[in-house]
Amino acid sequence: MAAHQARLTDEEIVVDLAVVMSAGQLPAAYWISNTLRLMLVDGRFSLTLSGGRRSIGHALDEVVWQDPPIQNFPARWAARATELGGQRIALGDMLLLGLAGANTDPAVCSALALDATGNRAHMSFSHGEHRCPDPAQEIAEVVARTAVEVLLDRLPDVTLAVDADSLRWTPSPWLRGLATLPVIFTPA
Ligand code: HEM
Numbered sequence: 095m096a097a098h099q100a101r102l103t104d105e106e107i108v109v110d111l112a113v114v115m116s117a118g119q120l121p122a123a124y125w126i127s128n129t130l131r132l133m134l135v136d137g138r139f140s141l142t143l144s145g146g147r148r149s150i151g152h153a154l155d156e157v158v159w160q161d162p163p164i165q166n167f168p169a170r171w172a173a174r175a176t177e178l179g180g181q182r183i184a185l186g187d188m189l190l191l192g193l194a195g196a197n198t199d200p201a202v203c204s205a206l207a208l209d210a211t212g213n214r215a216h217m218s219f220s221h222g223e224h225r226c227p228d229p230a231q232e233i234a235e236v237v238a239r240t241a242v243e244v245l246l247d248r249l250p251d252v253t254l255a256v257d258a259d260s261l262r263w264t265p266s267p268w269l270r271g272l273a274t275l276p277v278i279f280t281p282a
Contacts, residue, residue: 127272130275133149
């Protein structure tokens, strides 16, 4: 940023860094923990790394479709009056993006949702000019995949320490992530 030809001021760099850190940290952490939760509670997924590489990709894809870290995103303001899905939107109206709802809208994606593996047509990174930047999406996927792979490599017998039903989600209208994910494992 400091070397960019646009010559950002120090203040602009600080604001941009804050956006990158706040936009990146929790969503990536929740992508990892939601994927681990799914693999720990759902018998379709193999928990051993040797049997599980395909499982990890499948679980990451399923989470980003069905259980995405950012469920709803505030906020957009309409730059002109328009109509969307039969609803009138006036100039200046505030719009909340229902990303998770869009992914699972039965009118558009019931067939996709059945097998989302490798399908990137979801809305979990939003869409348009202010979507999660493409390089950030790629970094997030590398980080999440590596985290799950390394965890299963180092702790191959990891299992859930509590009933799946007792896992608590952090209360938030925007983000979807667990407060804790208690597990048992043999120390390596
Ligand atoms: C390395 C991790 C990540 C980084 C560095 C990162 C970075 C960013 C940045 C800088 C923005 C602001 C873009 C803008 O305002 O123009 C953004 C927006 C966003 N990111 Fe990410 N992100 C990361 C991971 C994720 C993950 C894992 C998800 C969800 C699966 C996600 C979903 C979003 C969404 C929904 C937005 C809002 C887009 C909008 O305003 O419509 N991001 N991200």
